[in-house]
Amino acid sequence: MEGIVQSIKGNVVFIQIQNPVNCHSAEGCSSGNCCSAKTITFKALKDEHLGVHEGDYVKLESPRGKPLSAFLTFFGLPILAGVVCFLVLNPYFSPTVSSLISVALSLTAMVIPALFIKSESNLPRIIQVIPAISLKK
Secondary structure, X not given: OEEEEEXXXXXXXXXXXXXXXXXXXXXXXXXXXXXXXXXXXXXXXXXXXXXXXXOOEEEEEOOOOOHHHHHHHHHHHHHHHHHHHHHHHOOOOOHHHHHHHHHHXXXXXXXXXXXXXXXXXXXXXXXXXXXXHHHOO
């Protein structure tokens, strides 16, 4: 993935990327959206050794993810916590109250990992600054 550096704040770089919209759709260019582009701005980590500046064209690398562990963190463990909570509370409360508490616990367990996703270690990294000379070719 590549984009243009818009601004830099500490180790975080704001990069603008243009993605073509609907160019590979079944309608082709007849849909009218083929040549339009969608601009996306997002954050990435700056590598101090590269000397990134505003206006530079940069290449990015996404953080390596583990899909199974991400699925279990966001869905598996919260659902398991909700089921266990329901089974523990059901003998002491009505099924409705046990269900509501279990759902609340499951939703809370889904939100907690989302708070950690915003950390800088989960951002894409800039791995290369592409010289302006190679852009003109």
